Amino acid sequence: MLPLVESCSVLGVLWIAYTLYRRWTRISISDIPGPEPESFLLGSQREALQSQAGEASLRLSFIFSQFGHVxxxxxxxxxxxxxxxxxxxxxxxxxxGYNIRxxxxxxxxxxLVAGEGLTWANNDVHKRQRRVNSPAFGAAEACSYVPIFTAYANLATKWKESLGADGSTVVNAPNFFTRYFLDVIGEVAFDYRFGTINDENDPLATAFSSLIGHCSLYLGRQQSSSWDYWNSCPSPRLATDIAKELVEEKAxxxxxxxxxxxxxSLLVKANASTNERANLSETEMLAQMQTIMVAGHETTANTMSWTLFELTKHPDVQxxxxxxIQATGRAIYARGDTxxxxxxxxxxAYTTAVxxxxxxxxxxxxxxxxxxxxxxxxxxxxPLVTKSGKTITELPIAKNTALVVSLAGYNRxxxxxxxxxxxxxxxxxxxxxxxxKTTTKLGVYGNLMTFGSGHRACIGWRLAVYEYQAFLVELVKNFEFSMDPTLASxxxxxxSVVMIPTIAGEIxxxxxxxxIIKAVDIL
Ligand code: HEM
Known part of the structure; x- marks a missing residue:
């Protein structure tokens, strides 16, 4: 047997030879301009993970704007x-399609987070799962949930009970919205009442409530070991057990x-009317429910938080x-609706623009x-100018090249x-x-990349837009929003997995x- 040092040397030489061979024979993107990495070991990973969401792409897009947006x-x-x-x-x-997967x-x-559902699947499995899911997310279905969204958004007027002597109070928006949007998705997705708004201790709500929000602070920033991460996560097993009972009930x-x-119920119905080879197995069905819960509550909740942040900065927009909102409310009243x-x-139009x-x-x-x-x-x-000075209008990439789509960068x-x-x-x-200005059409809403695009675009986008609007309308109708300027900065x-507001130094x-919220006189 070769001594250890010699074995390592042979392996090392083979590895270098293989790397050189790959470099000579494959299409290379090494001529594309980019920042110097912090180290060979980590590359630019630490910067990407520790800086604020989208910051790397926004800053780098700016630096390299003369070369284009790659x-x-x-x-x-x-x-x-x-x-x-x-x-x-x-x-x-x-x-x-799946050529870029x-x-x-x-x-x-x-x-790991949601099982073998839509966000996990690729190729034919994804196509099959998407086909069964789609009927539950059509335009008519999204419209039919508006009364539920409005009823939950109405509950926000409860804030009025906690206003102080000066007529104002401070709310930590993400905590509040995470609970509200969890309750809403529980009702819309399962016809299930979590009761998190009223601090009821529902086991399924506990299993889901912080699956992304809390855990993703670990996952996104890699501040802790993966052991800490899994310890901090609520039990996915419990969520699956309850989802199983619900699927049986719906069937x-x-x-x-x-x-x-x-x-x-719509999913169970679509699955029952799909032929056996194309439908979802029980495991896949349970994974869809976990996927919808995970994908469908922290996203809308955090969008609502960022909305309040912008409204505090722009009182004129508010x-x-x-x-x-008040003018539309008066018109609704005048026609005899509430x-x-x-x-x-x-x-x-203006609300939609905001x-x-x-x-x-x-x-x-x-x-x-x-x-x-x-x-x-x-x-x-x-045209993009490469490091060696060539101007290109098309960029060849090799199989397996990793492509980080900067939704934030595109949106700006x-x-x-x-x-x-x-x-x-x-x-x-x-x-x-x-x-x-717009020549290339992308995305599903407003030519934005916020909900993704193409065959993997957000399946819940219509529902998310109505839900978002219901809350925005109700909150702005009832309250005025501001923020302590020292905190705002x-x-x-x-x-994180989604973009979460935190305070510098208190992550x-x-x-x-x-x-800071204040009640508004409703006209
Ligand atoms: C403001 C709210 C939301 C935002 C910004 C958002 C954003 C996105 C984005 C960007 C994707 C595509 C990810 C990719 O390309 O890999 C996506 C996929 C997805 N979203 Fe949303 N989403 C939102 C709300 C929702 C809601 C309310 C639901 C469900 C009720 C939902 C369910 C899903 C699912 C299941 C997928 C995976 C689709 C697939 O891979 O075929 N999302 N979402």
Whole structure:
């Protein structure tokens, strides 16, 4: 047997030879400009994980704006990956089906958190799962949930009970919204009452309530060992057990001819009418429910928190928004109704503009990781100058190249959203300039990448938009929002699984956004 040193030397030589062979024979992206990595071992990973959400992409996009919106980043052990916010490249990627697939690492994380559901699946399995899920997420279904959204949003008036002598109080927005949006998704998805708003101790709510919010602070920032991470997570087993009972209950209701409209009942129904080879197994069905809970509550909850943050910074926007909400409210009253409907929501141009601007400026899912399933050529919107001085309009990439899609970077691309794309300005959605600028269509809402694009775009986006609007309308109708300026400057866009507000220096305290609220006289 060879002594250890000699064995290691042989292995080392083989590894170097293999690396050189790969370098000579494969398409290389090493000529694409990018920042110097912090070290060979970590590449730019630490910067990407420790800086604020989207910051790396926004800053780097700015630095390399003369080269276009594709940047090479170093991963661990010298591996290359591309950070992309170029509209044409993204359009190509998102219309390439599974040739540009979800990255294996992201699929694995999705499997650990939510099981083998939609966010985990790839290729034919994803296609099959998506087909069964789709009927539960159509436009009509989303509209039918508006009364539920409005009823829960109404409960926010409870804040009035805690106003102090000066007529104001401070609420930590993310804590509040996480509980509210969990209750809403419980009802819409399962027809199940979690009761977290009233601090009822429901076991399923406990299992879900912080699955992303709390755990992802660990996962995203890698501040602790994976052991700490799993210790901090609520029991996925418990969630599965309860989901199992619910699926059985829905199946029995379906057999008894009881047509319920919650997502799980619609899913059970769609599955029952799909032929056996194309339907979901029991494990897959349970994973869908876990997936919907995970994907569908922290996203909307944090979007609502970032909305309040912007409203505190822009009192003028708040005033204009409230005026439109009150005017629409009066029109609803005049026709003899009491609640906003989906078509009332759609008629509110300024409110919609504010929502789109928040979704553009604060995409809570700020990046997405893909990989090329085969050698590809990415078209570019603008010519890119490589490090060796070549100008290219197409970028060849090798099979398995990791592609970091910067949703945040694209949403602030000046070629798409105008020269003031770095500013929060709802008016851009009303002055007509965006339509003229936009050449490449992406996304499912407002040409934004906030809900992703293509065959893996957010399946719950319609539902999310109505839910978001119901809460925005109710809150702005009832309250005025402001913030202590010393705290406002300390708010961080924390790069967790979703973008969470925290306070600089107090990250270990979890999500924080202390907003001062005051009751508004309802006209
Ligand atoms: C503001 C709220 C939301 C935002 C910003 C958001 C964002 C996204 C994004 C960006 C993706 C695509 C990720 C990728 O490309 O890999 C996605 C996928 C997904 N979203 Fe949402 N989402 C929101 C709300 C919801 C809601 C309310 C639900 C369910 C009720 C939901 C369920 C899903 C599911 C199941 C997927 C996976 C789709 C697939 O892979 O086929 N989302 N979401």
């Amino acid at each position: 940047i090479r980043l170093k991963g661990i052990l010298g591996t290359d990956r591309l950070l992309i916010s170029d509209p044409k490249a993204l359009h190509y990627m998102y219309s390439s 979800k990255h294996g690492v992201r699929s694995e994380i999705a499997r 029995e209701a379906l057999l008894a001819g009881n047509n319920k409209r919650d997502i799980m 005033t204009k928004l409230r005026a439109e 609640e906003f409907t989906a078509s009332d929501f759609e008629s509110m 929502m789109k601007e928040v979704l553009r400026f604060h995409p809570v899912t700020y990046s997405s990781l893909r990989e090329a399933a085969r050698d590809e050529i990415l078209p570019l919107s603008k 691309n000046k070629d798409v959203f105008g020269e003031d794309a770095d500013k929060f300005n709802p008016e851009r959605w009303l002055d007509g300039s965006l339509q003229e 300390k708010i961080r866009r924390e790069a 270990e305290l979890g999500p924080q956004l202390p907003v």
